[in-house]
Amino acid sequence: MAWEKPMSYAPPIQNLESLDIVGDRSDGGVDLVIVVSGPLDGSPATLSLLERKIRNYIAELASNEFRKKYRPPKNCGNSIFIFSEYPIDPLALAAIERFKPVARRVGANIEVRRSME
Numbered sequence: 756m757a758w759e760k761p762m763s764y765a766p767p768i769q770n771l772e773s774l775d776i777v778g779d780r781s782d783g784g785v786d787l788v789i790v791v792s793g794p795l796d797g798s799p800a801t802l803s804l805l806e807r808k809i810r811n812y813i814a815e816l817a818s819n820e821f822r823k824k825y826r827p828p829k830n831c832g833n834s835i836f837i838f839s840e841y842p843i844d845p846l847a848l849a850a851i852e853r854f855k856p857v858a859r860r861v862g863a864n865i866e867v868r869r870s871m872e
Contacts, residue, residue: 767793767841768804771811784831787812787863791839797846805847809835809854809865817861833863840869 769792776788789808795801812835815821825833835858837851851865858865 765792766804767791767795767801767839768808771804771807774812774815779825780831782831785825785833787816787833787835789835789837791837791841791843794841795839795843795847797844801844802846802850806850806854809837809851809858813854813858813861813863816858816863833861835863835865837865837867838869839867843867 768789774787775790776786778786778788780786789812795805816833816835848867851867855865
């Protein structure tokens with residue numbers, strides 16, 4: 756049997772310090788997208804990455820630089836979408852839910868999406 760090189764593990768949440776996708780909506784709001792590149796399991800490592808990424812997105816929305824660049828109209832907020840075509844463990848979904856009130860305080864909502872539509 757030939758030796759096979761082990762596949763390297765790529766975490767499902769990457770580039771923790773950057774925004775994956777920023778969409779400037781015609782109504783004045785902004786959609787920020789967290790791209791998930793694999794199943795979101797309930798492991799402490801995955802949950803830590805997910806929570807750190809969400810915290811960074813919320814901090815960006817609250818920053819003066821972001822607010823100067825993107826000023827949504829009063830009736831329009833910003834959104835953070837977590838896009839995953841992969842399974843999401845209930846513990847990961849619970850972690851996302853815990854951040855919804857925090858996001859609302861900076862004028863955003865958080866939503867899980869299974870497709871980019």
